[in-house]
Amino acid sequence: xxxxxxxxxxxxxxxxxxxxxxxxxxxxxxxxxxxxxxxxxxxxxxxxxxxxxxxxxxxxxxxxxxxxxxxxxxxxxxxxxxxxxxxxxxxxxxxxxxxxxxxxxxxxxxxxxxxxxxxxxxxxxxxxxxxxxxxxxxxxxxxxxxxxxxxxxxxxxxxxxxxxxxxxxxxxxxxxxxxxxxxxxxxxxxxxxxxxxxxxxxxxxxxxxxxxxxxxxxxxxxxxxxxxxxxxxxxxxxxxxxxxxxxxxxxxxxxxxxxxxxxxxxxxxxxxxxxxxxxxxx
Numbered sequence: 001x002x003x004x005x006x007x008x009x010x011x012x013x014x015x016x017x018x019x020x021x022x023x024x025x026x027x028x029x030x031x032x033x034x035x036x037x038x039x040x041x042x043x044x045x046x047x048x049x050x051x052x053x054x055x056x057x058x059x060x061x062x063x064x065x066x067x068x069x070x071x072x073x074x075x076x077x078x079x080x081x082x083x084x085x086x087x088x089x090x091x092x093x094x095x096x097x098x099x100x101x102x103x104x105x106x107x108x109x110x111x112x113x114x115x116x117x118x119x120x121x122x123x124x125x126x127x128x129x130x131x132x133x134x135x136x137x138x139x140x141x142x143x144x145x146x147x148x149x150x151x152x153x154x155x156x157x158x159x160x161x162x163x164x165x166x167x168x169x170x171x172x173x174x175x176x177x178x179x180x181x182x183x184x185x186x187x188x189x190x191x192x193x194x195x196x197x198x199x200x201x202x203x204x205x206x207x208x209x210x211x212x213x214x215x216x217x218x219x220x221x222x223x224x225x226x227x228x229x230x231x232x233x234x235x236x237x238x239x240x241x242x243x244x245x246x247x248x249x250x251x252x253x254x255x256x257x258x259x260x261x262x263x264x265x266x267x268x269x270x271x272x273x274x275x276x277x278x279x280x281x282x
Contacts (some may be wrong), residue, residue, distance in 0.1 A: 019139070023131050027111055027124050034103040035274045038074040042167070045069045045242075049170060054179035056202050057187075063206030064166045069242030071167040072273040074103040083114050084252075084263035091261070094121065098266070104161040104168040105191040107153070127153035148216065148225045151194060155215040155230070158189045158196040162211055163234050163246050164271065208234045208246065212255050219253040231255030232262065240271040 045065045050058045065071075077100045086092030094114035102108045107127040114121045121140070123132030127150050132141040143149055161168045169175055174190045180199065187198045198213045212231030218224055232251025237244050245268075252262040 059206030
């Protein structure tokens with residue numbers, strides 16, 4: 001009996017390790033695929049591109065992109081910070097390190113490791129999956145490529161494109177801006193059968209202050225997918241190769257309500273603009 005139990009345990013552990021290895025391989029492949037989405041000839045920013053945009057949108061792009069900057073739309077982002085596993089009243093923050101390839105409209109992958117005392121959580125999030133592991137062995141969150149997953153992820157990377165890959169939200173087919181006020185504008189992105197609006201508030205000099213939207217999410221008491229407020233605050237702007245971008249972001253669900261909880265608190269360490277011909281391991 002003891003021998004049988006040991007054999008079963010070995011088989012279970014081997015199966016979990018094999019599944020974890022498959023996750024690593026999927027991460028590696030998606031990292032490479034998204035990096036390859038960088039335009040080979042991106043063109044260069046010219047303020048004349050902003051003619052006809054709402055005033056707040058014009059000021060935003062003028063602040064974020066220096067004239068003559070290559071219009072890269074794929075960013076390789078390294079970040080540290082805190083990731084909340086709890087609620088507004090009990091955040092349960094873990095210290096995190098993460099790397100993200102943001103490549104709108106193709107998608108993104110966010111690979112994260114987080115810890116608090118003896119707790120260790122690692123995994124990745126994308127438009128196709130959410131996969132996180134406890135101690136690299138026990139799966140604690142695992143979602144596949146459903147329409148709900150795609151829709152929720154789409155909202156995330158449209159919002160993140162506003163402040164980390166602004167060249168991706170310059171006006172073009174499927175991307176439009178509308179006026180809200182002298183200091184705010186609404187972005188609407190229609191891609192891949194999905195639609196997302198994001199509201200951007202800027203300071204007088206065009207610096208983005210906050211981003212908000214109605215996002216498709218199940219982060220609620222009912223654990224049921226629905227549209228609900230999401231947003232965050234942007235600060236500590238730095239130059240990243242001609243782009244002036246926030247290096248500190250605090251964001252969360254139920255933005256603008258008493259239940260707002262900034263579960264995502266990130267400090268960007270580096271943003272690189274990979275060339276389309278390069279490949280990188282996950």
